[in-house]
Amino acid sequence: MHPRLDRRSMLYTIAGACGVLAMNPMALAQTEQAPREEPGPLDRDLINEYVDIAHFDLEKTKALVDREPRLIRASWDWGGGDFKSGLGAAGHSGRTDIAKFLLDQGAPLELCAAATLGFLDVVRAALEARPSLLNVAGPHGIPLIAHARSGGDAASKTVEFLIEYERRTSTPDSERTPEQ
Numbered sequence: 409m410h411p412r413l414d415r416r417s418m419l420y421t422i423a424g425a426c427g428v429l430a431m432n433p434m435a436l437a438q439t440e441q442a443p444r445e446e447p448g449p450l451d452r453d454l455i456n457e458y459v460d461i462a463h464f465d466l467e468k469t470k471a472l473v474d475r476e477p478r479l480i481r482a483s484w485d486w487g488g489g490d491f492k493s494g495l496g497a498a499g500h501s502g503r504t505d506i507a508k509f510l511l512d513q514g515a516p517l518e519l520c521a522a523a524t525l526g527f528l529d530v531v532r533a534a535l536e537a538r539p540s541l542l543n544v545a546g547p548h549g550i551p552l553i554a555h556a557r558s559g560g561d562a563a564s565k566t567v568e569f570l571i572e573y574e575r576r577t578s579t580p581d582s583e584r585t586p587e588q
Contacts (some may be wrong), residue, residue, distance in 0.1 A: 450482055459484040462494035463501045466509060469494065473513055480515040492547035499524040500550045502558035520546035523556040523570070526563035531556075535573060542574060 454472070458479045461468045473479055473494075483491040498506035499521035507521050519541060522530040531552075534541050544552050553574075556566040 447478070450476065450478055455479065455482045455484050458482065458494055459492050459497050462497040462503070462506055462510070464503065466503070466506050469498075469506050470509065473510070477513070480510055480513045486548070490548060493518065495521045496547045499555050500546055500548070500558055502560060504559060504562060518546070519544055520550070520552055520555040523552050523566050524559040524563060526556075526559050526566050528566045528569055531566055532569060539577060542570070542577065 454476060458469070458472045458476075459482075461472060479494065481493075483493045483496070485491055493515065495507055495510045495515045495518055498504070498510060499518065502524065504525055507525055511517060511521075517527075517530070519531065519534055522534075542552065546552070546555055553567065553570045556563045556570055559566065
């Protein structure tokens with residue numbers, strides 16, 4: 409059987425515990441983290457070079473990413489709301505080898521690149537969640553279907569799906585047959 413604590417004993421126990429913590433500033437200091445120094449912005453010329461190279465040269469893309477890993481998240485601003493990442497460049501150029509490398513390095517997946525790579529499950533899930541994504545355009549206004557076509561044989565099922573999806577969704581409900 410446990411001894412019962414009265415109010416006075418409980419207060420002494422709590423006060424003692426607080427006193428021990430207050431007398432040990434090292435315990436509190438160890439929980440604080442030193443301020444992290446944030447790196448500066450990437451050089452604009454380096455971003456431009458990276459996006460340009462990601463259209464056509466895997467080895468140079470690897471070298472640039474090795475030199476500056478933050479490039480995988482960088483985009484070039486062409487103006488007028490037209491932004492292009494290295495993944496976007498590789499995607500609309502049909503350079504699936506470069507796109508796969510960038511994804512392996514941690515580049516965020518973009519829907520148009522997913523279409524180029526033939527990631528049918530990703531494209532299907534995106535359109536099921538948000539049908540208006542069928543009309544999404546990548547860099548330079550290049551449509552989703554064009555990205556899929558640039559993926560060649562690996563993306564052929566994605567191309568077929570997009571064509572069929574557009575056909576089904578563009579037909580008014582009143583004109584659909586029961587099997588549509």
